[in-house]
Amino acid sequence: MGYKVVVVGATGNVGREMLNILAEREFPVDQIAVLASRRSLGSEVSFGDRTLKTQDLDTFDFTGWDIALFAIGSDATKKYAPISAKAGCIVIDNSSLYRYDPDVPLIVPEVNPDAIFGYSKKNIIANPNCSTAQLVVALKPLHDRAKVKRVVVSTYQSVSGAGKEGMDELWNQTKAIYNPTDDVPPKKFTKQIAFNVIPHIDVFLDDGSTKEEWKMVAETKKILDPSIKLTATCVRVPVFVGHGEAVNIETEEFLDEHEARDILRESPGIMVVDKREDGGYVTPVECAGDFATFISRIRQDSTIDNGLSFWCVSDNLRKGAALNAVQIAETLGNRVLKKG
Template identity: 85%
Template sequence: MGYKVAVVGATGNVGREMLNILAERHFPIDEIAALASRRSLGTEVSFGDKTLKTQDLATFDFTGWDIALFAIGSDATKEYAPKAAKAGCVVIDNSSLYRYDPDVPLIVPECNADAIVGYKKKNIIANPNCSTAQMVVALKPLHDRAKIKRVVVSTYQSVSGSGKDAIDELWDQTKGLYVPGQEVAPSVYPKQIAFNVIPHIDVFMEDGSTKEEWKMVAETKKIIDPSIKVTATCVRVPVFVGHSEAVNIEFEEHLDEEEAREILRTAPGCLVVDKREDGGYVTPVECVGDFATFISRIRQDPTIDNGLNIWVVSDNLRKGAALNAVQIAEVLGNKVLQKAEA
């Protein structure tokens, strides 16, 4: 049995990746539609060995469609997601619009798949922020064993998290620095990103944190446990694809680094690469195109009771966005839609 699936925002980086992953994972599809704004009407996108022409989101009728994967901004999602949901199509939304709505489940399948049943209140499921998604995949199995009290995380986030224009800006600035007179001024970012790092992602909030940092706090609490204290510093780095995170964890109980390593080796979605030698860890370049959340540098933190440090790397366009959305669709199909049709 297959489903009728619409990918909304199919011409963007995440939308294209959603189509790739649906094909790679052989998601059961009877019919697929690639939707985009009117200005992208007719643009061709790939789905496995097929080529799809985009259709106009503004005029598309979601009646009779099972699942819509949304990869557009919050403003457009606010307009079209309720229309799709009202038509009976379950929306899996990659924007931040519904993540903090108590009537919308925020799902990372490796962590809280059972919470998906809450989608019935609005017919909408939220996909978490890219930096949160990979972190909670690593945290959840450790929390189940020793209960996490506090997390201190510093992120090193690639420019692809800001979209195609940001990728182009990094590329053009890098080239421009080598050609006198062809320097490229910042436009996507407030400062030069080439050969630089920028401790600023999303807008600043009154307490001095950025919205990206706030997202990591709020989403970790909603996905894993509201009692966990989280503090984050989110930094944009000159990497095209792949987010990295240095995560310091304080537990209620002692957790030996060897046991933590074994827990993570068997945890869903995790791949441990942790050798104490040159190159015995994973970097963003190596994670591109992979489904896994890679974990390295697992070690005790001797400065606090029950402390542990880990290094977490993942392809942000995959686990941080498109892959997680498709995994949600898989859970939805297996746990909910099939039962409804039975």
């Protein structure tokens, strides 16, 4: 016996990826519905070898459905998620709306699966920010061994994190550079993204950080350990898919780089590719389309007693969004609903 699953926002980048991953991982689906706004009503999306026609989110009745994967913005989620939850359909939300709600668990299944039982307070589970998801997967096994005290992370985030508009802007600006008669001024981003990097994601806060940087701090504390100190600099780069992160950690106990490498190799959701030679590391191009969080360039930081540095990349549309949501659904099924 399987589940009745709803994908809300099925025509967007993340919604389509959710459908792909549900099929790839053979999630036990008995019945599936794909929902979209009225402007996308009737659009077709793929689910395995099937083609599905979208239904109207406004009029859909969530009664009798088990799980709803939400891939729409916070404004729409604020309206429709409570409707689904009230009807008894558990919401797994990819927006930022519920991430910081103390009554809503924020889950990365490789890190804090036991938090899943907190879903019952509101019938809602939150998916973390894309940059946070891959970071905590990498930090968790090191934290378990040596207790991470402090993290300094610089992100190199792809334009797909800003949705289709971000991807289109990079594509169009890149073409325009080779055709000087074209002019594609920034719209989605604050400056030109083609052949450039922008140290600004989301809005600025009073302390000079951006909201994207604040999210990484708040979410890491909620998912992993509130005692961890973290500072982030989040940068948008001209890459279509895949986020990179340069991570430096300080631990309470000394952790040798060789032991750290062995620990990470044995940890769920992680692939270590770390050869000290040309090309002996993973870049966003290679991680696109993959499930894993890849870790490379693991090395001791000699400037502090207990320091390590490493490079981390992951497909942000997968682990940073759709894959993590499906993994939450799998955890929910295995630990709570137990139908599949």
